Amino acid sequence: MFFHIVLERNMQLHPRHFGRDLREKLVSKLMKDVEGTCSGRHGFIVAITGIESVGKGLIRDGTGFVTFPVKYQCVVFRPFKGEILEAVVTMVNKMGFFAEAGPVQIFVSNHLIPDDMEFQSGDVPNYTTSDGSVKIQKESEVRLKIIGTRVDATEIFCIGTIKDDFLGVISDPGANA
Amino acid sequence: MAEKGGKGFSLPKNGKSALKSPASKGKDDISAKSKRGRKVQFDPEGSLDTNLTKSNGKADQPSSKGVSGKGGKGEKVGSGSKSQTAKAPGPLELRVEQELPDNTTCLMDCEAADILQGIQEQMVVLSEDPAIKLPIAFDRGLTYAQRNRLYDNPETVKQILKPLKEHGVSDGELCMIANFAVESVDEVFALVPSFKTKKSKLRVPLENVLGELAKLRRPA
Numbered sequence: 001m002f003f004h005i006v007l008e009r010n011m012q013l014h015p016r017h018f019g020r021d022l023r024e025k026l027v028s029k030l031m032k033d034v035e036g037t038c039s040g041r042h043g044f045i046v047a048i049t050g051i052e053s054v055g056k057g058l059i060r061d062g063t064g065f066v067t068f069p070v071k072y073q074c075v076v077f078r079p080f081k082g083e084i085l086e087a088v089v090t091m092v093n094k095m096g097f098f099a100e101a102g103p104v105q106i107f108v109s110n111h112l113i114p115d116d117m118e119f120q121s122g123d124v125p126n127y128t129t130s131d132g133s134v135k136i137q138k139e140s141e142v143r144l145k146i147i148g149t150r151v152d153a154t155e156i157f158c159i160g161t162i163k164d165d166f167l168g169v170i171s172d173p174g175a176n177a
Numbered sequence: 178m179a180e181k182g183g184k185g186f187s188l189p190k191n192g193k194s195a196l197k198s199p200a201s202k203g204k205d206d207i208s209a210k211s212k213r214g215r216k217v218q219f220d221p222e223g224s225l226d227t228n229l230t231k232s233n234g235k236a237d238q239p240s241s242k243g244v245s246g247k248g249g250k251g252e253k254v255g256s257g258s259k260s261q262t263a264k265a266p267g268p269l270e271l272r273v274e275q276e277l278p279d280n281t282t283c284l285m286d287c288e289a290a291d292i293l294q295g296i297q298e299q300m301v302v303l304s305e306d307p308a309i310k311l312p313i314a315f316d317r318g319l320t321y322a323q324r325n326r327l328y329d330n331p332e333t334v335k336q337i338l339k340p341l342k343e344h345g346v347s348d349g350e351l352c353m354i355a356n357f358a359v360e361s362v363d364e365v366f367a368l369v370p371s372f373k374t375k376k377s378k379l380r381v382p383l384e385n386v387l388g389e390l391a392k393l394r395r396p397a
Contacts, residue, residue, distance in 0.1 A: 001352055002289035002322065006280040036312025042277075046318040047296050047311070075284065075292055077318050080276065084353065084368045086325055102321035103314040143357070165367040 001083060005042060006052060008071045009034065013057075015064045027051060030070055040151040043078020044103045077102045079146050079158050086170060087160070089140045092125045099142060104156050108144060112161035114168070139173040283348040285355040288331040290322035327358055327394050337389045340382055345375065358394060359387060 009030065017025040031048055038044040055069035079085065079101070087099035087106055096109040110119065110127075117127040117134065126137035136142060144160035144167055151157075162168045284292070297319060300311055328334045338351045350369050359365050362383045366372050372379055 001349065001356070002284040002286065002318070003277065004282045004284055004292075005278065036314040038314075044314045044318070046315050047293060049292060049296065075289060075318070077289075077314075077321075078277075080272070082272070082370065084357065086357070088324075100317070103317040166364045 001078065001080065002046070003043075003076050003078065004049070004073060005076050006071060006073050007034075007042065007045075008069060010067045011070050012060070012065045012067050015066070018066075023051075023054060026054060026068060026070060030072060034072075034074070038103075038151065038154065038156055040149075043076045043156060046075045046077050046103070048072050048074045077104065079104050079106075079149055079156060081146055081149060083146045084143060084167070085146060085160070086141060086143050089136060089138055089142060092119075092127065092137055094119045094121070094125075097127065097136060099144065099160070104158055106144060106146070106158040106160040108142075108160045108162055112147075112159075112163050114163050134169055135172050136169055137173070140169055141171040143167050143170050283352040285328075285331055285334060285352050286322050286325040287328045287334065287355070290319070290326045291331060293319040293322055325356060328355070328390075329395060330393070333393060334390065337386055337393070341379070341386060344379055344382055346372075346379070354383075354386070355390070360391070362387065 011026055011030055011033075013022070013026060013029065027048075030051075034045050035047060036045065050073040052071035052073060055071075057066040057068045059066050085101040085104075085106070087101035089097050089099045091098040094110065096107060096111075096113065099106045099108065113127055113136070114129075116129050117136070118130070120126050120128050124137050126135050128135045142162055144162050145164055146158045147161050148159040149156060293315065296315075297311070334355050338355060341351060341354075350371065353369050354365060357368065359368070362380055365383055365387070366376060
């Protein structure tokens with residue numbers, strides 16, 4: 001889910017950037033440092049939407065750098081356990097399938113796929129029901145539930161399930177072909 | 178040993194040994210297993226004592242092997258039993274508010290799409306500065322929000338959802354309703370397990386809200 005959130009960060013700036021455009025320098029450094037990063041608490045920082053305040057700078061002992069506390073608003077994307085997401089399948093194999101929902105990767109193990117769906121290997125590996133009416137393959141859109149998350153320095157990885165009511169394929173690219 | 182029992186218990190799906198194991202206890206299960214795995218070293222040995230100690234000794238090995246070598250099986254069993262214990266207290270509930278700081282507002286996908294689109298348009302103007310580049314997470318987030326966008330006007334959606342707040346529905350739950358093309362009240366109850374305790378109270382207002390939202394929804 002997306003959130004709008006206010007975060008704070010201490011930004012260090014070299015004295016060569018001091019001048020009329022100090023604030024702009026601070027903001028562009030903040031964007032470079034922060035956008036695209038992720039943490040377990042806030043999830044992915046997708047974009048900075050505004051600066052709330054820039055505090056008074058503090059000269060660091062021994063260096064010329066100055067630390068500015070910057071409060072900023074941003075849009076974050078964080079998956080939660082129990083959350084429902086609609087994700088696009090990126091890879092299918094006999095172990096299950098991988099899907100993507102925004103910046104988040106999700107793996108759905110074959111144990112968490114309904115029992116009536118079986119893996120079919122071939123050019124386009126897929127999971128299909130015995131009557132062939134439902135098919136999960138690359139590019140399919142599935143509604144899944146997050147049951148576990150793991151946060152890395154650069155990505156968030158989730159475990160999902162489609163073995164529940166109202167979960168499963170919502171659009172199948174093969175259906176039109 | 179207890180774990181082994183668990184293994185035997187969850188195996189039935191997988192086949193042969195499963196047929197035997199449910200009746201047998203942990204120990205028997207192990208010996209059956211180790212027989213399968215290490216028959217040659219095992220069988221010729223005589224007395225009960227040695228057999229016992231051996232079976233204990235071996236019992237550790239196959240189990241560790243099961244985890245490392247046959248990774249899949251070992252892990253699956255583990256996760257299976259875990260999910261059983263996790264499910265026992267109740268279904269997985271979304272706890273957005275408890276896990277995030279106070280100064281946080283949940284965004285519906287359509288709201289997020291508007292914000293991110295606005296930023297992208299601004300970036301076209303700012304893009305002369307090569308130092309400022311949008312990260313991959315931004316592109317993915319924007320694509321996701323646009324793909325899942327169901328409504329053109331987030332403000333109207335908020336107004337429609339507002340009455341539910343009076344019934345104690347949290348912002349996170351409201352966003353869940355707004356993010357999916359939910360067609361029935363039962364679907365909402367299935368997707369948002371935290372509603373289960375107030376089903377009777379929410380049914381009517383939810384029906385009204387879903388009806389209103391369906392009118393506003395973009396054609397697929």
